[in-house]
Amino acid sequence: MAVSRSAAIAAVLLAAGCAATEARAQEAEGFFELRVSEGPREIVTVLVRDSAVLLPARRVLELLEVRIDSFAAGRMLAASLQPEGVVLLFDVQEGVVQGMAGRGPLPESGAVWRGAELFVETGLLASTLGVLWNMDFSALVIDFSQTGHLPLVRRLRRARQREALARQERMRPLEVSPRRASLDGAVLDWRLISGTRDPLSSSTLDLALGVQLLGGGLSVEQSVQSGPLGVSSRFGGSWFKAWPEGSRVRQLGVGDVLGFGRESRPLRGIALSNAPFLRPAEFGMEVFTGRLGPGWEVELYRGGELLRYEPVAEDGTYRFSVPVIYGANSLQAVGYGPHGELIRRELMVELSPRMLPAKKFEYGISLGECRNPLCDHLVQADMRYGALDRLTLQAGLEAFRNDSLGWAWHPYAALTGMPHRSLSLGADLVLNGFLRFRGDLVTSSDFQLRVQHTRFDTSITVPVLHSGFQLHRTELSWFWRPRWLGGGTFVQAAASASAVPGGTQTQFRVASVSRLGNLRVTGAFQRVATSAGAVSFASQTLELQGDAVVSRWPRQLAGTLITARLQLDPDSGLMAGVLGFGKRVMPALRVDLQGGWRRHSGVSLDLSLTASAPYARATSRNFYSSQTGVQGTQLVEGSLLWDSGAQVVRLGGGRLSGRTAMAGVVFVDENGNGRHDSGELAVQAVRLTVGSRSVLTDSLGRFQANDLVPFEETIVEIDTLSLANPLWIPAALAYSVRPGPNAVTYVEIPLVAGGEVSGWVRFEDSGTGVAGVRVVLEELETGSVREMVTFSDGAFYAMGLRPGRYRLSIDAEQAGVMGWEVGATELVIDPSTAGRTLENVELRVRRRP
Structure with a gap:
């Protein structure tokens, strides 16, 4: 608020000119402007006594949205600071004051009643509220600072966050359509693997050449292996294309591809589907309802991100329609009362990747040579349909041919449903294969229970689906994190029981993990029991592990991961002990050293070196034991990428065949045409987010991001805080690009003078x-x-x-x-x-x- 300073001063002088009684100290009424940091400004009536300024306590508390619990004119004023419930008390009759600073005697001149209003000295009121204050008497201004805990400021912060959410929902990135050609780009991946003892006689060289052909990715691979039996080689290739906006066909692959069926199986043939290449994270909408008192507001969060905001209706109910994603949706509804009260409610929805939204239909067809040594040919046909919002039906056929055993046909049907948002049930029936029931109960991020039971058909002829030896198998897993222990401890258990002809096998493992500051401690117990007729055998193991990262002292070990592990047999004692150290000694080099003792193999030493650079990546893993001596593996890999737009060869430190890359330049667009023309300034040291990767422009304003997903939307954004000139701003808030495979997509990012x-x-x-x-x-x-x-x-x-x-x-x-x-x-x-x-x-x- 603003008010004419001359009018306010005149009011104070007029009040000060009034005659004062002898029984009362010199005092006058006036007006001051109360400024609340991160909050409003308001002109309030004050009482000036000698050199002290007293504020109207009730009006200030109402302004700050502090809940007033009790008010007795001429006696006391009681309030509470929510959501902590801190009691605020001014009891003039008893001479007591209580607030953020605790409870104590009320100074004689600290508070005074004038009619039905209690005036409290500014410093006393500020300390009771737990804020800092400053007064400018000449300007008639009182400032309250460090007010983040006050209900009013909390509400205004939430309002600003909601405004940012609303703006974000209105914003759409600028779509960039990259240049498309029938033949574009080229990438060469290379990888060399060799043994430590005799690198020439035990090595593998992998080469993969990829280009962008007709909008899809063409890849050719050659692998050469040398071993004790001589040199062997393997050749393969594939072409794959995706149409993200298609409906009838969205994926097509020819050559060495993964099939579309009940399970993705490698084959050499053809595969097509209308399923998305990269399934969108968002599944659909879920409705959440609840009830609170009138005047409340409710916000819904996922992973700390604000999703929705709703004020409570007049009848006290609220209703959210929220997008949910595949996998775990740990949502938190936070209710805010009219005076800062706070209530939290956790909501959990876990969606299986096997489910489809209602009325959604997907199919997949694939056939060709089987890449599994147990079969020679493979045919797959799969259909899935979202029958209801929480019920998906699946049916299809898998057929395997073994040249010596003939064809094995396996029609199947499956269903996956969610009778409740916390419970998922499913069943799979594969003819001549197995019958399986599964159930998942996920009530919160602190409790999960999963059960699965399978009965196998032992008359199977081509044992691709299962081994053919088991009769039935039951599996159970459990996770629990007791919140009353602070959330740093959880327990997980897994058990399985299998039946085979003439015997059974059971496994059980339970582990407890606790975090104590920088130290994580794990204790586990495992039991394995096998019986075959009258013969039975059981083994039991206890494990204790601790790991911690050295934070500051000693300085030479800062950032070092230290791991210690003990393994014991309850009957025979210590079985193994391991101590390990890991540290990034240079930005591009990490060293891991682990030494230990095992009862059956003696002393061992494990040394790993991992180095990464923009042009290559290398790993050296070497193991020594008193029984086997020195063994190890050395790996070096990298890639060469042809950028047809910039006419340069770019280097990469990993495999890029079948993936994509993006490069570009950040520049000041002087003429506003959106293109980087000669003479326009390229800007260095600008940080960008390309998909999930963060990159920095070089001295020529260029950037590059490798190993991106092709065909799908990639968002490019500039971190405006990294711009050297505050007058520069991006011409667009963000850019949307769909890059093709095996090529570099070039994007120019213009800046304009604000x-x-x-x-x-x-x-x-x-x-x-x-x-x-x-x-x-x-x-x-x-x-x-x-x-x-x-x-x-x-x-x-x-x-x-x-x-x-x-x-x-x-x-x-x-x-x-x-x-x-x-x-x-x-x-x-x-x-x-x-x-x-x-x-x-x-x-x-x-x-x-």
Whole structure:
């Protein structure tokens, strides 16, 4: 709020001129402006006694949205600071004060009743609330700072977060359509693996050449192996393309591909499907309901990210329709009361990847040579349909041919359903294969229970689906994290029981993991029992492991991971002991050293070196034991990538065949045409997010991100805080690119000089400037808001504005409280040099009669 300083001072002087009684200290009523950090400003009536300023406690508490629990005029005022429930008390009759600083005697001059209002000395009220304060008597201003715990400030922070969420939902990245050619790009992957003892006689060289052909990825692979029996080689190749926006066919692969069926199986043939190449994380919508008191607000979070906000209806109910994703959805509903009360409720939904949204149909067909040594040919046909929101049906056929045993046909049917958001049930029937039932109970992120029972058909002829020896098998897993232990401890257990002709086998393992500061401790017990007729055998093992990362001391070991593990047999004693150290000694080099003793193999030493660079990646793993001596494996791999747009060969440190890369330049677009023209400045040291990867531009403004997923949308964003010039802003908030495989997609990211707006807020009648006014500048296309506060002469200024249309106005809440009438002005920031700066913009304020 802002008020004429001369009027406020005149009011204080007028009050101070009143005669004071002899029984009362010199005092006067006046007006001060109370400014709350991150909150509003309001003119309040104060009581000035000698040199002290007393604030109206009840009005201040109401302004800060602190809940008032009890009020007795002339005696006491009691309130509570939510959600912590801190008691605030001013009891004048008993002479007691209580608040954030604790409970103590009320100073004689600290609080005084005037009629039905309790006035409290400013410093005492601030300490009771737990805030800092500062007073400028000449300007008649009192500032409250460090107010983040107050209910009002918490609510305003949530409001700003909701505004950011609303703006984010309105924003859409700028779609970039990369150049497409029938033949584009080229990538060569190489990998060399050799043994430590005799690298020439035990080595493997893998080469893979990939190009982009007809919009798909063509890959040819050659593997050469040398061993004790001589040299052997293997050749393969494939072509694969995806149509993300297609409906009838979305994937097609020819050659060495994965089939589409009940399970993905490698084959050499053809495979096509209308299933998405990369299944979207979002599954559909889930409705959550609840009930709270009137005046409450509810926010819904997933992983700390705000998803939705709803005020509670008049009848106290709330309802969310929220997008849920495949896998675990750990949601948290947070309710905020009208006075800062806080209630949390956890919601859990876990969606199986086998489920489809309602009325969604997918198919997959594949046939060719079987890459499993147990079969020679393979045919797969699969169909899935979302019958209901939480019920998916599946049916199909898998057929395997073994040249000596003939064909084995396995029609199948399956269903997956969720009768409750915490419970998932399923059944699979494979003719001449098995019958399986499964159930998953996930009530929260702290409790999971999974059960599966399978009965096998032992008359199977081609044993691809299972071994053919088991009769039935039951598996159970359990996870529990007791919150009353602080969330740092959890217990997990797994058990299985199998029956084979003439015997059984059971396994059981339970482990407890606790985190104590920087130390993680794991204790486990395992039992394996086997019986065959009258003969039975059982083994039991105890394990104890601890690991910790050295944080600061000693400095030479900072960042080192230390691991210790003991394994014991309850009957025979110690079986093994291991101590390990791991540390990144250089930005591109990590060393892991582990030494130990095992009862059956003696002393052992394990040394691993891992090095990574932009052009190659290497791993050296060497193992010594007193029984076998030295053994090990050395691996070096990298890639060469032809960038047809820049006409250069780029180096990569991993396999890129079948993947994609993105490169580009960040530059200042002087002429506004969106292209990097000769003479335009390329900007270095700019951080970008490309998909899930973070990259930095080099001295020529260039960036590169490798190992990206082809065909799917990749979002490119600039970290504006990394821009050296605060006047530079990205021409677009984000860019959406769908890169093709085995090629580099080139993207130019233009920066533009931001616009500037300056002007005044003035009273219409007098023309004088108005200080302390909150001026709001809203970008109409995106909804993003910039706020400014006018200077003492009513002037305001904003810089770094993106070209576009804006609405300039005064904060509506402030205008309403002050009794002002004011309109809005539309502005246009033009990308041209002349249109970037708008000066002498005026907002006229009219006082309501």
